[in-house]
Amino acid sequence: MISFANKLRWQIGENLYETLMESIYQNASEIANKSITYSDKKPPFSLDRALDKILTSKYFGLPIMLLMLAIVFWLTIQGSNYPSSLLANVLVDYLHPVLSNFFIKLNFPFWLKGLLVDGAYLSTAWVVSVMLPPMAIFFPLFTLLEDFGYLPRVAFNMDALYRKAGAHGKQALTMAMGFGCNAAGVIATRIIDSPRERLLAIITNNFSLCNGRWPTQILISTIFIGGLAPAYLAGLYSSAAVIFVAVLGIVLSLIVSWFLTKTLLKGEISAFSLELPPYRPPRILQTLYTSLIDRTIFVLWRAIVFALPAGMLIWLVSNITINDISIANHFIEKVNPVAFWFGLNGVIVLAYIIAIPANELVIPTILMLTVSQLGISEFGAGTGVLFELESIADTEKILTPGAWTLLTGINLMLFSLLHNPCSTTIYTIYKETKSLKWTAVSTFLPIVIGLIVTFLVTQIYYLLN
Amino acid sequence: MSTSEISGCVNCPVHNSAQLKKLGINMENFDFVVALAGNPNTGKSTVFNYLTGLRQHTGNWPGKTVTRAEGGFEYEGRKFKVVDLPGTYSLLSTSVDEEVARDFILFGQPDVTVIVVDATSLERNLNLVLQILEITDRVVLCLNLIDEAKRNGLLVDDRVLSKQLGIPVIPTIARSGFGIDKLLKMIFDVATGNYVTKPLKMKTYSQELNSAIDSIIQALNEEFPNLPNKRWVALRLLEGDPSIINAIRSGELGNININSPSTVAISEK
Numbered sequence: 005m006i007s008f009a010n011k012l013r014w015q016i017g018e019n020l021y022e023t024l025m026e027s028i029y030q031n032a033s034e035i036a037n038k039s040i041t042y043s044d045k046k047p048p049f050s051l052d053r054a055l056d057k058i059l060t061s062k063y064f065g066l067p068i069m070l071l072m073l074a075i076v077f078w079l080t081i082q083g084s085n086y087p088s089s090l091l092a093n094v095l096v097d098y099l100h101p102v103l104s105n106f107f108i109k110l111n112f113p114f115w116l117k118g119l120l121v122d123g124a125y126l127s128t129a130w131v132v133s134v135m136l137p138p139m140a141i142f143f144p145l146f147t148l149l150e151d152f153g154y155l156p157r158v159a160f161n162m163d164a165l166y167r168k169a170g171a172h173g174k175q176a177l178t179m180a181m182g183f184g185c186n187a188a189g190v191i192a193t194r195i196i197d198s199p200r201e202r203l204l205a206i207i208t209n210n211f212s213l214c215n216g217r218w219p220t221q222i223l224i225s226t227i228f229i230g231g232l233a234p235a236y237l238a239g240l241y242s243s244a245a246v247i248f249v250a251v252l253g254i255v256l257s258l259i260v261s262w263f264l265t266k267t268l269l270k271g272e273i274s275a276f277s278l279e280l281p282p283y284r285p286p287r288i289l290q291t292l293y294t295s296l297i298d299r300t301i302f303v304l305w306r307a308i309v310f311a312l313p314a315g316m317l318i319w320l321v322s323n324i325t326i327n328d329i330s331i332a333n334h335f336i337e338k339v340n341p342v343a344f345w346f347g348l349n350g351v352i353v354l355a356y357i358i359a360i361p362a363n364e365l366v367i368p369t370i371l372m373l374t375v376s377q378l379g380i381s382e383f384g385a386g387t388g389v390l391f392e393l394e395s396i397a398d399t400e401k402i403l404t405p406g407a408w409t410l411l412t413g414i415n416l417m418l419f420s421l422l423h424n425p426c427s428t429t430i431y432t433i434y435k436e437t438k439s440l441k442w443t444a445v446s447t448f449l450p451i452v453i454g455l456i457v458t459f460l461v462t463q464i465y466y467l468l469n
Numbered sequence: 470m471s472t473s474e475i476s477g478c479v480n481c482p483v484h485n486s487a488q489l490k491k492l493g494i495n496m497e498n499f500d501f502v503v504a505l506a507g508n509p510n511t512g513k514s515t516v517f518n519y520l521t522g523l524r525q526h527t528g529n530w531p532g533k534t535v536t537r538a539e540g541g542f543e544y545e546g547r548k549f550k551v552v553d554l555p556g557t558y559s560l561l562s563t564s565v566d567e568e569v570a571r572d573f574i575l576f577g578q579p580d581v582t583v584i585v586v587d588a589t590s591l592e593r594n595l596n597l598v599l600q601i602l603e604i605t606d607r608v609v610l611c612l613n614l615i616d617e618a619k620r621n622g623l624l625v626d627d628r629v630l631s632k633q634l635g636i637p638v639i640p641t642i643a644r645s646g647f648g649i650d651k652l653l654k655m656i657f658d659v660a661t662g663n664y665v666t667k668p669l670k671m672k673t674y675s676q677e678l679n680s681a682i683d684s685i686i687q688a689l690n691e692e693f694p695n696l697p698n699k700r701w702v703a704l705r706l707l708e709g710d711p712s713i714i715n716a717i718r719s720g721e722l723g724n725i726n727i728n729s730p731s732t733v734a735i736s737e738k
Contacts, residue, residue: 008688012681012707021708027671032595039630040591042622194555197564281510282589282617287644 052282056157060280065161070251072154076145077250078243081222084137091133100126118323119316127315130368131307134219139300142215146184147295151286155180160280169258170265172201175208179257182212183250185303186429189214190436200271204264206433207446208257210425213250215303216363220420221246223367228413245417253421256453268445306428310362318358318369332373346455347415347462349408356419361427366420411465415458422454489653490543491522499541499550501660504579506570506601508594509556511587512613514538515643517553520653537569544657552579558593560600560701561710574601575698581660583652585611588618588625588640598634602668604701609655610638611648635667681707 058064103125107117149155155177163173174196182189189209196202213221222242230242265271321332336350343349355369424447425433434443505513517523521540538553554573555566574582582605586594602608612627631638637655641648658664685703689696696702705713 008685012685024704024708028596028599031599031669031671032592035595035630035633036592038633039626041624041626194566195564197567202565284644 055283056280059154059157060160065157069158069161070247072149073250074243074247076142076149077247078239079145080138080142080218081226081243081246082239083141084222087137087140088133091136092130095129095133096126100129115323118319123316123319124312125315127318127365127368128308128311131311131362131364132304134223134367135215135307135364136300136304138218138222139215139303140296142218143184143295143300144292147291148286148288151284151291153281153283156280165258166261169262170269171204171208171258171261172196172198175201175205175257175261178205178209179212179254182209182214184215186210186212186214186425187432190429190432193436198271200269203269203437203442204261206436207264207442207449208260210429210446210450211253211257211260211421213253213421214363214426216307216426217366217420218246219364220366221249221417224413224417224420225249228410232410249417249421252418256422260449260453307362307364311365314358314361314365314369318372321354321358322373336373345462346419346458347411347465348419348458349412352412352416352419356423359426360424363420363426411462414465415461418458418461419454422450422457424448424451488544489520489650491520499548501547501549501580502577503549503551503656503660504573504577504582505551505553505585506574506582506597507556507585507611508558508587508597511556511585511594512643513556513585514553516583516585516611516613516641516649516652517551519643519646519649520549520551537573544653547657547661549656549660552577557597559597560604575604575701576696578697579605581607581609581656583609583611583656585613585643588612588615589621589623591623591625591630599669599671602634602636603670604698606666606668607659608636608666608668609652609659610634610636611643611652612638612640613643615640616642616645616647633669635669637664637666678707 059068100121103121104117107121112120158180159173159176162176162179166173166175175193177195178189178192181192186209189212190206193202193205193209196205225242225245226238229245230238233241321335322330324331326334332354335354339350339353343353351370351373354373355366358369359365424430430443430447433446434440437443505517507513517538517540520542522542523538523540537555539550540553541548541550543549552573554570557567557570559567560571560574573579582601584598584601586598598608598610610630612625612630615625618625625640627638627640637659639648639652639655641652643649655664659666682700682703685706686699689699689702693699702713706717
């Protein structure tokens, strides 16, 4: 069949494709010319052009982009503080004891009440109160920018940088989607047609902090970085730290792309054309509605589905004991010496293992494990109970005796950026690449980088102190 | 349900909109399949949402939809399944999202293909329209964004356009819903055969080319009897398109399954 077609092709002549395309273009232009009339009055001033001149300018483009990023993050961090603690008050401080007493009254066995109320319910309540407010602010803001038409301009601004790194300019778009959810970002790489550049975009998408990791960044930077500043500057300091980590992620995605281009994924950079669509006034009400109902609730639901079993698992590992010491504590003590090299500790390592299904679980797991390890009875409802603290100061009271220092805080933030993607993202990467090898690279490369970075930071920290 | 009882009302927009029953993702036992095709960022997902009542995510950037989304609506008692496709500039494209669109238009055999066109850049959009007209007759052109075109000093005469292309052209502003009622009625008319299109076929094929195409179609008939759009495949073979040649080598062409690999149900977007 193929050779038959080849033979016929010789008879017709080689430039068939060109002839066909030419006739299409010619027809299109004729038809268009016949049906379009231009009105005489030209628009006197084109707002789009003027905006594009500033937003995609050589000098202002990137700074404006960083400024927008900073404003979005700052609004998210500041805005979610109060609603988060309000939710925690209701769901954890008020409802948890109520549920707990109810189960005790009904004479539920100790372990069943522990699994359901102190494990599943509390972890879910924590995830909701910590995730819902930042998402409900971040997603609408992001969607408004998207509706307005800003995303293609971001790609335009970043194109030169990505090209220098050997990657595709549209990687900027998929990266932006990754700030919401890495799995979505990985699917979005379908817009990149060169397989080599698409792989680069998939592997580096994890360097976009996803919404499961924002809460970790926000909380830890508020305690450890914000604490360094006088009270009235604390919000600014902690926002700056979070933005620094986010920008570090973007820089690392460029460096890793460049490194892979020079080693495993050599190849030509493909040219592409990107349409800059007109700016459109965002439909504010509709955007609020869809981003709240669809995106926020959808992502939150996913988190809850993972939080329920994870909460039970946490309760089990901290309540099943061998030689009077819980499984969790056995693990923590074994891992601690190694973890200290990296400025982390056994609790953090265990938390990251439990939180593989969803990054949202890292903070609740860390707090709960720290408490059960230290045997602090002042907070929460007893050993192995996940809890939310009424204030950030209370959280600090737990972390400080747990040998947490500024170094631990910094490295936890860095490790939260630089570790394996969540299991959903890993599965999505496999579905999109159909390759175990690249799935493994995408999974382990960030961990290796994370360990190197935290090790270096730790050594420098000790040298300076 | 009888459709011709009140003929005077049929052309009234209020009547048309009132006949629309948005079915969301509930689309069992549909009568017709409608594909939404077009260049990137012309408003396909906005039209889709309007027709189905779903809230497929929309955004102002090319490349937003990378998978197929499906939904349904009921109109005049008939059930329609609507498939929202990723935007594509051409049927000869290579990226995964554009292949999703290409494969569905070619091999999914929709009853009606609605091409959503950006009125502000008509000429470029028409390149895709002409390619689609080569492979399917039942096409409705949705001339979208006419408000933006007007703002840029462009007036597109939909009747002249329709006459030249031989297919119905409906001017719309999908963001506000303007023209969707007429689009609905036209989709219905073309699907049921009330409106017969006479699409423009380009007359650039030489006699030699035509006979070459015919002999390849014959060969295709023997090897892949169930393959739709053999003419298009034959043309690609004559051009030496590597993706089609590979599909033949691997035998994939024989059992092209448009339900794989990239379908994502709307609930997991």
